[in-house]
Amino acid sequence: MSKQFDGSFREYLAAEPEARFTDWLAARAEPHWSMACTHPFTTAIGDGTMPREAYARYLIEDYTFITDLASTLGYLVAKAPGMPSKSRLSGFLALLTSEENDYFLRSFDALGIAPETYQAAAQGPVTRRFSDLLLSSAGNGSYEDGLACLLCAEWCYLTWGLREAQKPRPDAFYLAEWIDLHAVAGFQTFVGWLREEMDRLGPDLPPERQEKVAALFRKMSVLEVAFFEEAWTGQTIAIPDGL
Numbered sequence: 001m002s003k004q005f006d007g008s009f010r011e012y013l014a015a016e017p018e019a020r021f022t023d024w025l026a027a028r029a030e031p032h033w034s035m036a037c038t039h040p041f042t043t044a045i046g047d048g049t050m051p052r053e054a055y056a057r058y059l060i061e062d063y064t065f066i067t068d069l070a071s072t073l074g075y076l077v078a079k080a081p082g083m084p085s086k087s088r089l090s091g092f093l094a095l096l097t098s099e100e101n102d103y104f105l106r107s108f109d110a111l112g113i114a115p116e117t118y119q120a121a122a123q124g125p126v127t128r129r130f131s132d133l134l135l136s137s138a139g140n141g142s143y144e145d146g147l148a149c150l151l152c153a154e155w156c157y158l159t160w161g162l163r164e165a166q167k168p169r170p171d172a173f174y175l176a177e178w179i180d181l182h183a184v185a186g187f188q189t190f191v192g193w194l195r196e197e198m199d200r201l202g203p204d205l206p207p208e209r210q211e212k213v214a215a216l217f218r219k220m221s222v223l224e225v226a227f228f229e230e231a232w233t234g235q236t237i238a239i240p241d242g243l
């Protein structure tokens with residue numbers, strides 16, 4: 001959890017000299033950042049209180065999101081400044097399109113969701129906004145813009161994943177595995193690297209570029225909340241037009 005902050009990175013550093021650039025991003029995204037990481041949907045994954053319909057809704061929608069996230073990673077691999085960064089990102093892309101894809105297919109099967117359903121699923125409005133933001137930031141924006149979006153999505157999942165991993169695993173394998181996937185050492189290392197990459201590049205950006213990156217991280221946090229909220233309630237969530 002971070003304390004909300006509205007000023008520039010420079011001002012943040014003056015108040016918190018030890019702060020990382022990514023701490024500032026989280027503080028600028030409050031209260032949405034904490035709402036995303038602690039959403040009731042995320043606590044229900046580990047509590048054993050997840051309704052089947054809510055999880056089925058979530059997985060169908062998330063599968064369309066992950067497909068666009070894989071495309072986003074393609075852009076980021078292209079824009080990454082050197083081989084070490086390209087290697088990290090392409091490793092993650094490989095995971096996303098193999099083991100993680102397998103998790104989705106097994107879970108759809110267990111939940112009785114037919115291939116015709118998840119293959120033909122139209123994206124809801126929130127996921128469309130998500131995908132637009134990711135694809136346009138990584139495709140038309142700078143490396144740092146795309147990185148900020150990816151960081152928000154992954155760091156949020158690591159945060160709730162580590163918290164839920166402290167509870168005994170629920171019986172349903174699709175819930176237990178979803179927790180493990182987001183708490184394993186490999187994922188911690190990847191998110192740790194994403195933060196370091198942003199911490200390395202962010203402080204040297206001109207102030208107006210830092211503001212853009214902070215705005216993207218904040219928009220992503222708002223959309224993460226709306227995404228969980230739709231799955232949890234089954235209601236369509238309105239996103240403010242200005243977002």
Ligand SMILES: Cc1ncc(C[n+]2csc(CCO)c2C)c(N)n1
Binds near residue numbers: 062065066096100154
């Ligand atoms: C809406 C939404 N936001 C973020 C993620 C997080 N995420 C996307 S791919 C991936 C890799 C390992 O699972 C992770 C953590 C998600 N699934 N759905």
